[in-house]
Structures are given as structure tokens and as C-alpha cells.
Amino acid sequence: xxxxxxxxxxxxxxxxxxxxxxxxxxxxxxxxxxxxxxxxxxxxxxxxxxxxxxxxxxxxxxxxxxxxxxxxxxxxxxxxxxxxxxxxxxxxxxxxxxxxxxxxxxxxxxxxxxxxxxxxxxxxxxxxxxxxxxxxxxxxxxxxxxxxxxxxxxxxxxxxxxxxxxxxxxxxxxxxxxxxxxxxxxxxxxxxxxxxxxxxxxxxxxxxxxxxxxxxxxxxxxxxxxxxxxxxxxxxxxxxxxxxxxxxxxxxxxxxxxxxxxxxxxxxxxxxxxxxxxxxxxxxxxxxxxxxxxxxxxxxxxxxxxxxxxxxxxxxxxxxxxxxxxxxxxxxxxxxxxxxxxxxxxxxxxxxxxxxxxxxxxxxxxxxxxxxxxxxxxxxxxxxxxxxxxxxxxxxxx
Numbered sequence: 001x002x003x004x005x006x007x008x009x010x011x012x013x014x015x016x017x018x019x020x021x022x023x024x025x026x027x028x029x030x031x032x033x034x035x036x037x038x039x040x041x042x043x044x045x046x047x048x049x050x051x052x053x054x055x056x057x058x059x060x061x062x063x064x065x066x067x068x069x070x071x072x073x074x075x076x077x078x079x080x081x082x083x084x085x086x087x088x089x090x091x092x093x094x095x096x097x098x099x100x101x102x103x104x105x106x107x108x109x110x111x112x113x114x115x116x117x118x119x120x121x122x123x124x125x126x127x128x129x130x131x132x133x134x135x136x137x138x139x140x141x142x143x144x145x146x147x148x149x150x151x152x153x154x155x156x157x158x159x160x161x162x163x164x165x166x167x168x169x170x171x172x173x174x175x176x177x178x179x180x181x182x183x184x185x186x187x188x189x190x191x192x193x194x195x196x197x198x199x200x201x202x203x204x205x206x207x208x209x210x211x212x213x214x215x216x217x218x219x220x221x222x223x224x225x226x227x228x229x230x231x232x233x234x235x236x237x238x239x240x241x242x243x244x245x246x247x248x249x250x251x252x253x254x255x256x257x258x259x260x261x262x263x264x265x266x267x268x269x270x271x272x273x274x275x276x277x278x279x280x281x282x283x284x285x286x287x288x289x290x291x292x293x294x295x296x297x298x299x300x301x302x303x304x305x306x307x308x309x310x311x312x313x314x315x316x317x318x319x320x321x322x323x324x325x326x327x328x329x330x331x332x333x334x335x336x337x338x339x340x341x342x343x344x345x346x347x348x349x350x351x352x353x354x355x356x357x358x359x360x361x362x363x364x365x366x367x368x369x370x371x372x373x374x375x376x377x378x379x380x381x382x383x384x385x386x387x388x389x390x391x392x393x394x395x396x397x398x
Contacts, residue, residue: 001093001094001105001106001107001108001221002107002108002109002110003092003093003107003108003109003110004109004110004111005109005110005111005116006111006112007092008089008092009084009085009088009089010076011035011076011077011081011085012029012085012089014074014076014077015027015029015035015076015077016109016116016117017074018037018074018077019037019136020116020117022037024037024038024136025038025135025136026038026133026134026135026136027119027132027133027134027135027136028131028132028133028134029081029086029131029132029134030081030126030129030130030131030132031080031081031082031083031086031129031130032080032081032129033080033081034077034078034079034080034081035077035081083130086130086132089132090123090130093105093107093121095123097130099123099124099125099130102122102123102124102125103121103122103123103124103220104120104121104122104201104202104220105120105121105123105202105218105220105221106118106119106120106121106137106202106203106204106218107119107121115139117136117137118136118137118138118139118206119134119135119136119137120134120135120137120202120204121133121134121202122134137204137205139205139206141180141181141183141184141205141207142177142180142181142184143181143184143185144178144181144182144184144185145185147181148174148177148178148181148318148319149318149319150178150181150182150305150319150321151305151321151323151355151357152355153303153323153325153355154182154185154303154305155185156303157182157185157186157264157303158185158186158189158191158192160264160302161239161262161264162259162262162263162264162265162300163259163264163265163300163301163302163303164255164256164259164265164266164267164297164300164301164302165182165264165265165266165267165302165303165304165305166266166267166268166269166277166301166303166304166305167179167266167267167268167269167304167305167306167307168268168269168270168271168273168274168276168277168304168305168306168307169270169271169306169307169308170270170272170308171270172309173307173308173309173319174307174309174319175268175307176200176204176205176244176268177205177319178305178307178319178321179242179266179268180204180205180207182266183196183198183205183207183214183240183242183266184207186212186240187207187208187209187210187211187212187214188210188211189211189212190211192211193211193212193213194211194212194213194238194239194240195212195213195215195236195237195238195239195240196212196213196214196215196238196239196240196241196242197214197215197216197217197233197236197238197240197241197242198214198215198216198217198241198242198244199217199219199223199226199229199230199233199241199242199243199244200216200217200218200219200242200244201218201219201220201226201244201245202218202219202220203216203217203218215233215236215238217229217232217233219244226243226244226245226246226251226254227250227251227254229243230243230254230255230257230258231254233258234258234261234263238263239263239264240263240264240265240266241258241263241264241265241266242265242266242267243255243258243265243266243267244267244268245267245268245269246267246268246269247269247270248284249284249285252281252284252285253293255267256293256296256297256300259300260296260299260300265300269281271306272306272382273306273322273346273359273382274304274305274306274322274323274324274349275304275324275342275345275346275349276306276342277304277306277324278297278301278334278340278342278345279340279342281293281297282294282297282340294334294335294339294340295335297334298331298332298334298335298340299331301326301331301334302325302326303323303324303325303326304323304324304326305321305322305323306321306322306324306359307319307320307321307322308320308359308380309380310363310366310372310376310377310380311372311376312371312372313370313371313372313373320359320362320363320366320380321357321359321362322349322357322358322359322362323349323355323356323357324345324349324356325354325355325356327353327354329348329353329354330345330348333345333348346358359381359382359383360381360383360386360387360390361390363377363380363381363387364377364387364390364391367391374391377391
């Protein structure tokens, strides 16, 4: 959805202009309180998140300099936001102000005839008031290897014409960014042009039609839900289908069907580990359906990336990834009669077989190289005791 900057209420014009000037990553608007920003200060590759501009603006400044800086804050941002401004803003976005349920969407701001910015928006009720949470989305789609440092095994996706690739991890771990990088990698393939359909809620990255033709559909606007989006995508004869998330049995079944019908399919889940994806998918179905789902999953699953975001010693943020590469050994372990045999799969990963790597081994390597602190690694590990044991090995001490 496109919205003209000039048509916004004055307080929202000030909000976006202030956020633009100060590199705000997130903006929070709520009736009855001043606008709240999360800001990011950039120094080389190091990034520092400042949670509260009003509290931190005076750092290192004299009282006179502080008074001058305070003048930069528009008056509308120092006062409480009124309900009328929020309602007018929502009406510009064609969102019903009589909010009955939480809304996730995205919108693009234009100023004059130029692109101003794209934002992800969550609208929610909270204690009788409406809260707007907006995150700036950047038009630059990162390179999966140079920018994101994803595992080299990702490069194999260009050789696959079908199968299922899953990126998993907690909320806010960069799953969408990782898959955006993979979509870019596929679109820049010099040997093959592809039709790529994405079904997202909301659309976060807008892709260029370089050597691929993108059809990006937003749940709630362009299609009713993820399941409908997948079924409709099949009629568009794509080479690649990207399903933003697969949580419910219906969504997981639709995603599996997409890969089973001969499409290279990508999706995201929320699990702690790569191997945990297997039980997560199978266990969501009733017992009588699990044998069939287990067989389909074993046949279709090609790769699982489980990732976390960590802060490096110089303040930068980067992703670390656990990799489960599904070969015949893993496939047979998934199909075992009393299985899936997750214990053997995890041990297989620990041995580093077939491009497999565990999260703890990646964290251990980064700690020993001095990239991250031990306490950072232990905090993001889903098996901190094992990691602590690794770090106590001779030659390295916690």
C-alpha cells in the first residue's frame, strides 16, 4: 500500500521525519503518551541500539549543547499523541479504526514523486488504547554470503528444482532477512531464470525482477491466508514458492504439498534447533496422520538452517547458523518405524557430516576467534551446559 507523506497528520509527518533523520529502527505510537523511538548509531560496522532518545540525547554534551539538541525535537513529539491523529493515520492506511483484532501489514511512504520509506506495521489493542509498532524496512536486500555470512551450503539451492528448505529460530532472529538473501541469490543466477512466488505477512523486502520474475502476495490483502496463497500459487506455475511462515497443521500441510508437487519451497518455523524441526512438524498432526507426514517430510526436506543473532565484541550484530543437511542417512532416520530418530540425527550433526554443523560448534569457534564473548555465546545457546563444557577444554578457559 502506498501512502503520501503530505497527507499524513502533522504529528506523523514529524514522527517519520525525525525517525528518518536519526536512523530510527522502530517507532511506537500510543494514545496518551509521547512517541517512543529505538535508534541505531552507526560507527563503521559497529552498531549500538539506543532504547530511549530522550534519556540518552545528553550523553557527552554540555548543557548548552544539550539545549540546542533538544530544539531538534519537534513539539509534537514532546506531547501526548491524541486519538484523533491515530485514527486519521489508520484511515489513510484503510485500516478500520474500530479495531477488533491485531493487524500486521506494511506500507510504503512517498514524498512528492519519490520513495520515502517502507514500514512494517503492527496495530494492537492494549489496555483500552491502540498501539502502533512500526519497523523501518530497508530496500536493500542483503547478499547471503558477503552481508549475512550464511553457510556455503546455501549455494546448493541453485542446483535444486524441488524440495523443502526451512529457516527456523526464535522471533527476531533474522529468518526473513536470511530468506530474502536466498531469494536474491536465486534471482541473480546467471544460468537460469525463475518465477518466484512469495506469500508473506507482511511483505518485508521488495525484490527486483533481475533474472527472475517475482510475484509477491501479502496475506490479508492479496490472499486470504497462507493456505489459500499456496494453493493459488500452484496455478501460477512457479519454480520457487516462499511461504512466510508455517505454524498450523493446515499451513504445514500446504507447504509440504508445494514441495511434493515439484516446487523448490522455502518457509520458516519457530524451533530452537535444526533437528527439532522434524519433531515439530510431525507432532503438530494427529497420530493417525503422522506416518504419512513423516514420509513426505523425509522425502522433501533438503536443508534446515536454525539461526540466532549475536552481538560481536565490537558491537556489530550477526547471525550464527546451525545446519542440518538432509542426505540419505538423515532421511532414513526420519523414516524409522519408531522414529524419527532425533538422537542419531543430532550425533550425526555433531560429527560435521555432509555440511552439517551444530549451533554450539559455531558459537565455540566464534568465541575462540575472539569474535564474541563467552557469556554472549552461552546466552544464545539452546544447550548452554554442552557449550560450557566445550569452552573448558584444555587450551581454552571460560
